[in-house]
Amino acid sequence: MNKAPIAIAIHGGAGVLTPGLLPPQDEDAIHEALRHAIDAGHQVLEAGGSSLDAVESCVVALEECPWFNAGKGAVFTEDGTHEMDAAIMNGADRSAGAIAGAHYIRNPIRGARVVLEHSDHVMLAGEGADRFLLEQDQPQVANDWFDTELRRRQWQDNRSGHKAPSLEPSHANHHGGETGGSEKPGHKFG
């Protein structure tokens, strides 16, 4: 008897990622991080778990990895802080939860899941989202816990107007000269 099909895919951002820009050891580290993240969700599915639990497991693993622009390793705002957005949706009943501009929840995707399961709403934003997630006893961290040296350097480069090639998620040229061209080597969207 054939097993019911399962399927899974993940992403960690897209952009003008140029072969050779990253040192080989960094590429290896990113491949390993992707493997670790998809394994987390795949194990859930292989054990008969739900797709909702599987996608949450994958995204938590990616949020915990400083290589990606989510959770630990999130980019800086102009003010030097971090604002996190996340959403999760269940295809079985189209229930959904999302947060925008959250500051303190360690794993934003878990915050989105809490909105899905424990609120009457689909999206909570800013200080209200922070307050709701605190009331829901979600693990909190100081906002600077999300800092990494790579992101701080990119933030500083952007503030000083120097646009050195990097793997940063950055402004694209939507606002004309505000942010520099999006086709430069290494440009990556958040």
Next chain:
Amino acid sequence: TVGAVALDSHGHVASATSTGGITNKRFSRVGDTPLIGAGTWADDRSAAISATGHGEYFIRAVVGHDIAARMRFAGRDLATACDEVVHQELKALGGQGGVIAVSPDGDTRLSFNTPGMYRAWRDDEGQLHTAIY
């Protein structure tokens, strides 16, 4: 931005997306990630989709829901629907980035109009793959 889509053994799909946004963002800018239908969408009648890219364009193209609607109402398969939206609708607006998607029948599609996307997927034989470019 990071994201995941999955189909479980009960036939249900789900999608999740998370991001720190764009570097040096101001004015409490919010992109497509938390907007249901734009950066994140899941519906057992069509597909689960998670997007990454220039959020303002993904919002205007309502990327996730557009892919699902093409499947549900126009009979497109997953690959065709994803490619039409990413390489035609989105590209016509000037939007760059990509999507990952799975359908309830087990199809998987990774579609992007940029030179690279960090990604991983499980193929038809159960093997897990990772790629950058």
